[in-house]
Amino acid sequence: MAMKFSTEDFKERIKENIGDDFMRKAVAGAQERLHTRRLDAAEELGNWEEWRSHGEEIRQHVLENLDYYLHQLSENVASRGGHVFFAKTGEEASRYIKEVIQKKEGKKVVKSKSMVTEEIHLNACLEEAGCEVIETDLGEYILQVDDHDPPSHIVAPALHKNKEQIRDVFAQKLDYDRTSKPEELAMHAREMLRKEFLTADIGITGCNFAIAETGSVTLVTNEGNARLVSALPKTQITVMGMERIVPSFEEFEVLVSLLTRSAVGQKLTSYVTALTGPQGEGDVDGPEDFHLVIVDNGRSRILGTEFQSVLQCIRCAACVNVCPVYRHIGGHSYGSIYSGPIGAVLSPLLGGYDDFKELPYASTLCAACTDACPVKIPLHELLHKHRQVIVEKEGRAPVSEKLAMKAFGLGAASNPLYQMGSKVASTVMKPLTKNDRISKGPGPLKAWTELREFPAPEKERFRDWFTHHQKEKGDGKS
Amino acid sequence: MKVSLFVTCLVDMFQANVGKDMVEVLERFGCELTFPQGQVCCGQPAYNSGYVEESKAAMKNMIQTFEEAEYVVTPSGSCATMFKEYPRIFKGDSEWEPRAEKLAGKTYEFTEFLVEVLQVEATGAKLEGKATYHPSCHMTRLLGVKDAPMKLLNEVEGLELITLPNAHNCCGFGGTFSVKMGPISEQMVDEKVASAELTGADYLIGADCGCLMNIKGRMERKGKPVRVMHIAEVLNSR
Numbered sequence: 001m002a003m004k005f006s007t008e009d010f011k012e013r014i015k016e017n018i019g020d021d022f023m024r025k026a027v028a029g030a031q032e033r034l035h036t037r038r039l040d041a042a043e044e045l046g047n048w049e050e051w052r053s054h055g056e057e058i059r060q061h062v063l064e065n066l067d068y069y070l071h072q073l074s075e076n077v078a079s080r081g082g083h084v085f086f087a088k089t090g091e092e093a094s095r096y097i098k099e100v101i102q103k104k105e106g107k108k109v110v111k112s113k114s115m116v117t118e119e120i121h122l123n124a125c126l127e128e129a130g131c132e133v134i135e136t137d138l139g140e141y142i143l144q145v146d147d148h149d150p151p152s153h154i155v156a157p158a159l160h161k162n163k164e165q166i167r168d169v170f171a172q173k174l175d176y177d178r179t180s181k182p183e184e185l186a187m188h189a190r191e192m193l194r195k196e197f198l199t200a201d202i203g204i205t206g207c208n209f210a211i212a213e214t215g216s217v218t219l220v221t222n223e224g225n226a227r228l229v230s231a232l233p234k235t236q237i238t239v240m241g242m243e244r245i246v247p248s249f250e251e252f253e254v255l256v257s258l259l260t261r262s263a264v265g266q267k268l269t270s271y272v273t274a275l276t277g278p279q280g281e282g283d284v285d286g287p288e289d290f291h292l293v294i295v296d297n298g299r300s301r302i303l304g305t306e307f308q309s310v311l312q313c314i315r316c317a318a319c320v321n322v323c324p325v326y327r328h329i330g331g332h333s334y335g336s337i338y339s340g341p342i343g344a345v346l347s348p349l350l351g352g353y354d355d356f357k358e359l360p361y362a363s364t365l366c367a368a369c370t371d372a373c374p375v376k377i378p379l380h381e382l383l384h385k386h387r388q389v390i391v392e393k394e395g396r397a398p399v400s401e402k403l404a405m406k407a408f409g410l411g412a413a414s415n416p417l418y419q420m421g422s423k424v425a426s427t428v429m430k431p432l433t434k435n436d437r438i439s440k441g442p443g444p445l446k447a448w449t450e451l452r453e454f455p456a457p458e459k460e461r462f463r464d465w466f467t468h469h470q471k472e473k474g475d476g477k478s
Numbered sequence: 479m480k481v482s483l484f485v486t487c488l489v490d491m492f493q494a495n496v497g498k499d500m501v502e503v504l505e506r507f508g509c510e511l512t513f514p515q516g517q518v519c520c521g522q523p524a525y526n527s528g529y530v531e532e533s534k535a536a537m538k539n540m541i542q543t544f545e546e547a548e549y550v551v552t553p554s555g556s557c558a559t560m561f562k563e564y565p566r567i568f569k570g571d572s573e574w575e576p577r578a579e580k581l582a583g584k585t586y587e588f589t590e591f592l593v594e595v596l597q598v599e600a601t602g603a604k605l606e607g608k609a610t611y612h613p614s615c616h617m618t619r620l621l622g623v624k625d626a627p628m629k630l631l632n633e634v635e636g637l638e639l640i641t642l643p644n645a646h647n648c649c650g651f652g653g654t655f656s657v658k659m660g661p662i663s664e665q666m667v668d669e670k671v672a673s674a675e676l677t678g679a680d681y682l683i684g685a686d687c688g689c690l691m692n693i694k695g696r697m698e699r700k701g702k703p704v705r706v707m708h709i710a711e712v713l714n715s716r
Contacts, residue, residue, distance in 0.1 A: 014661055032644070324647040328665035362659060364652025364666075365526055366615035387528030397528070405529040412487075412519040413535030422491050437698060447657035451664050452695030455492040462490045462497035466483075466513045469501065 003119045003351055005150040006335040010358040017333045023152075023160040027330050030159050034321040037265025038372070045261060055258045056376040058251045059312035062243070063303065069212040069245045070294065076215025080277030082290040086242075090120030090297045097122060097204070097237055098129050100291055104235050106131065106202040110193075112219065112226035113137035114206025115154055115315060116241045116295055118337045119350070122204070123148075134196045136225040141189055142166055145173045152331025152339060155263050155317040160330050193225070203233035203287065207240035208314075209255060210292070213248040216276040217292065220256060222269045230275055236287035238275075242294050243311040249274075255314055258374035262316040298350040306385055310345050312375045317342070319369035319379055325362050334359060341369035345382045353394055360386035404444060425457035479596070481509045482547035484540075484585070486557045487519040488687040496687060499714035500553045500588055507596050516543035520560040527654045530567070537564055541577050549595065550585045553710050555617020555686050558587040562621065587617060589685055589709060593626040599633050605715040606636040607680035609707075612670065612693065614686035615648050627685055627709055634712060640677040644669070651692035667696045674704050685709045 042048040074084040087093035109131050123133045135144045139158040143149040146169045151157030163180040170176035178184045205226055207217045217238045219226040230236050246252045260266045279286035320326055320340030331339035336347035344359035360383045369379040391397045411417050432438045433456040441449040448454055485497045521536035544550050552558050564578035592598045617623050650666025674682045682704050684690045694706035
């Protein structure tokens, strides 16, 4: 439930977002840029399919041995003087973090980008406890300033906004009076944020991958903000989903190569940071106190099921960037902080079907997502699997659909029934047919013909034509 | 070469001309054709909607119907993909899995069959005008047939091929998606139609009847002048 941010009906959300021309232009433009860049970056690396297979293998290996690597990771963090907390739920994670901050009498928290802290609603929890929480990733900062607008993309959370809209937000909330030039906007945010970095007592980061062998956490950014978050405040808290582990730096190198290329089409991002525990003897910076919060929040329930492969995800959003459905409805239509194909698979698993049962149907099963995934998650198959669960295990399909499918099952499996139906179709549909088309169909055709013409059934079916054709040819085999 | 036609329910009932064109092209290259009368539908509409058990009866019917076939050829990338999925769907079923394997192994999409099996690229077709090609999703990504249609179209006399912008994006058909998620489907097909118009093409060509029915239906509704053609119709143009 935690990643849900909208109480509106799915159809309402779609309608609203389809009508948002600014958002749609911004999304389409970003998709096209990122698509080309990703393909170029993959080609430049070479042997992309082998890299993908290798990435998949690493992720599968970690998931198969997750207990081992979690143990190893926690031992190594502890041996370097860090604290590890395993949180079964989002609430447990938030409570622990709040308590750490309260013990330190922390007032100001700076954060670098983290989807899992969005998932567990950490900011709201800390704000309730009287903390000031400042997002320092530029996209997240924009959203926070804009009255906590939810993220619409897992990598570029403010993707739905264009620069003019951002200028307006800054003008309204931050007394910004310069232009909509990205450089000026970024400079302003930087000026504002620098003060916060220098006065914060707590830094909270996410974690791209934790390295079991050394007890390190790694952060991949282009803005460098995660380094300030982890270097300046005296206390650092890193929050990670329990599956975000690699065995050693060797596997990390493979995954980070896949991640940056798939996410933004870069060989590497500007900053790739690995942090190992609190400040040691002789270190000039880094936190005095380090906490690693490992969040389950429904993930262990997915392990060992037919959906396990979704936990391979490295949050690159390549699937989002190629999704033709996301392209038109944008991230907010999903009603979950996890949007696009990965969100449509993950949200019902973590948040339940009550809130997210429509998402698996928001796909044509075109498989662009599966094709783009750098760790080969069969996303479209998992979307299909959800549909099967919704129909067969959850029994949530509409009655009319169930009946239609039952009828389909009978008709499609039985040749005599089909023969009869298809033979009379042309006659039955004749009153509705004009110029070989049906413009206003009844029953199941209604939804189709609201948008498109439907072809009139053939007077002579192919099979009848073929029989004549064979006779004419004289060999009569059919 | 003996070829059993799997024409798909859409072609049988709504686009018989596509089937006829496919027949004429294959016969021209010496194929001996049969049409196993037991065929109905591959089961995809129910399967993709999550009704896996309901769809299995349709699949078993198809497996039986084509049991004796040497080659199975179909004018639909998506339906061919469905046949290829059967072994996965019947995995662990000692009776049906091996039979499904056999069917999957001998199934070819029409253009793939021409290029890979018959080794034909120049079909002798002639069609004057500009054309753009929509690579349908299942055919391209799941079946992996990308080059065959282009090789064949490149040989069509008089035809000038223009690349479709954002060709990789789905047209918004997606079987029941087209009616279940109408508002989204509408946006997707509108973008596809607009992309085709942008090329200035006279023809939009594809190799999947479902996708083409969607694009054509929308073009007709909006009164667009672009003619939507199945690749079999193009290859049988003289």
